[in-house]
Amino acid sequence: MSEKTSRISGFHTWSVEDRIARVADFAGLGEGERTQLAAPSNIGAELGDHMIENFITTIAIPVGVATNLKVDGRDVLVPMATEESSVVAAVGNSARQCYESGGFTTSMSGTEMIAQIQLLDVPDPHRARLVILERQAEIAEICNACDPVLVRLGGGFRGLEVRLVDTPTGTMVVTHIIVDTRDAMGANAVNTMAERLAPDIARWTGGTTLLRILSNLADRRVVRARATWTAEAIGGEKVRDAMVAAYQFADNDPYRAATHNKGIMNGISAVVLATGNDTRAVEAGAHAYAARTGRYRSLTTWEVTAEGHLAGAIELPLAVGLVGGAVKIHPTARALLAILKPGSAEELARVIASVGLAQNFGAMKALATDGIQKGHMSLHAHNIAFAAGAVGEEVGEVARRIIAAKAINEEAAGRALADLRGQ
Known part of the structure; x- marks a missing residue:
């Protein structure tokens, strides 16, 4: 048998079934684990494969x-x-x-998001800040042209901020474009605008733009x-x-x-x-x-x-x-x-x-x-009972016993389940 390797060329092009098989072989999974990975969920494999890379399965979270x-x-x-x-x-x-x-x-x-454009190598950052602010009307046109649908829905460019950020390697000029994204979270919209605007900012100021990305500190939202x-x-x-x-x-x-x-x-x-x-x-x-x-x-x-x-x-x-x-x-x-x-x-x-x-x-x-554990551990005890192998009405009874014994762990649940079944 060849040596196991995680270096798999073109894995993303394989079928979901082939990916599962390769992962299962690599990890030495048993039949039960292979079956679980392939089990259907409330989204199909085709959608899952569309949403993320190298998709093999889903993991259900209770709702x-x-x-x-x-x-x-x-x-x-x-x-x-x-x-x-x-x-x-x-x-x-x-x-x-x-x-x-x-x-x-x-x-x-409001529903406004911020995208940041980082500008480096600016010899006169104070002048650059003013140059950018003077272009606000032009910037608004550039940004709104990126997403005319958003503009028709009442959103779009709303304002401009330019900050000077001092760092150990010099002063960075950071432009904030403020965009009302309405009913969208807005990451894709503001990132697109920042990407489109960056070359213009570099040209206007003589600096070099680097990062163009939204801020998750959404303090206008x-x-x-x-x-x-x-x-x-x-x-x-x-x-x-x-x-x-x-x-x-x-x-x-x-x-x-x-x-x-x-x-x-x-x-x-x-x-x-x-x-x-x-x-x-x-x-x-x-x-x-x-x-x-x-x-x-x-x-x-x-x-x-x-x-x-x-x-x-x-x-x-x-x-x-x-x-x-x-x-x-x-x-x-x-x-x-x-x-x-x-x-x-x-x-x-x-x-x-x-x-x-x-x-x-x-x-x-x-x-x-009462302390956080009283209510939390009461519910957790049911999970422990289930993990120990209890089924149906056994789950509640095993949970009750380990709570009464103040021993909420799988070993105690196993003993309680054995006693219950022995009765």
């Missing part, structure tokens, strides 16, 4: 529906794609506790959501004050803030993924925004109202779309969007921000009262 959400007066059911226990339940429970006090109220700064939970609904003033103290900890300590914001993104990324949007772009923008003051802080704020209730708010950039990319071609994403029925990309972003705030409320309340 649940968060209930009880009222956003700007509209009741919504929100699809969430996540593998983590308790995320969907936390959002629904949190939304239920503020439903009677009006649910979530949102606003958004900031969405805000707020809600109020009555002290009575959340368990009294002691719980309220503990939650405010938990927020203060996160806002003043980056070690806590990282986990605090990760919990927020548990909810946000689950909706972003379910709707076929770019989770990595949203996460990058959110974490960069959390550090905009020079230190990493909470994406949410929590305070006590004059009436003694708990008020929470979230503010972060959310670049999501309803057209283009996987949103347009993934049939499950389209079906899940049909459940949510957002009238625009802005409305989708408002719902997603509300989910993030609800998720943060649920996590902080759990931490400030």
Whole structure:
């Protein structure tokens, strides 16, 4: 048998079946593993092969529906794609506790994206900055000509910024073109405009353009959501004050803030993924925004109202779309969007921000009262029971036993399952 090698010429041109066979041979996979890789999913192999390179299979992520959400007066059911226990339940429970006090109220700064054009080797950067700004009308024409459909839909070029960025190798001149991308996330549109504009900027200034790419710090696409939970609904003033103290900890300590914001993104990324949007772009923008003051802080704020209730708010950039990319071609994403029925990309972003705030409320309340493990591990115990081989009604019973024994691990689940079957 020849030596195994990952150097496979033309792998992308092979059929999906041949790719699976080659990978299985390389890795020494058994028949069960080969069958699993070839198993059908809710997208066909042809679409999967179209979406990414060297496609061999799909990996299913469970999709649940968060209930009880009222956003700007509209009741919504929100699809969430996540593998983590308790995320969907936390959002629904949190939304239920503020439903009677009006649910979530949102606003958004707009649907504008930024593309950056990096200019190097400029002997007079201050003059170059002014030269570029003087060409704004011409730049608008160049950018809008790249996407006339976007312009017809009410989007297109909106403004220009030119920044001088000092680096160890000299001053860079960085041009920001600001584009309203409407119901698209907009990466392809703004990147195309930046590519088209770069040679002109180089010619006007005598410099050398290098990077031409959007920024995922979409701070012109900031969405805000707020809600109020009555002290009575959340368990009294002691719980309220503990939650405010938990927020203060996160806002003043980056070690806590990282986990605090990760919990927020548990909810946000689950909706972003379910709707076929770019989770990595949203996460990058959110974490960069959390550090905009020079230190990493909470994406949410929590305070006590004059009436003694708990008020929470979230503010972060959310670049999501309803057209283009996987949103347009993934049939499950389209079906899940049909459940949510957002009238625009802005409305989708408002719902997603509300989910993030609800998720943060649920996590902080759990931490400030029973601890995060009680609810999370209760759900996790069912996963452990399933992994140990429990089926049907056995899953719930094995989970109950290992929770009672405070031994939520696969070894304990195996013993509990053996005892159960021995009975």
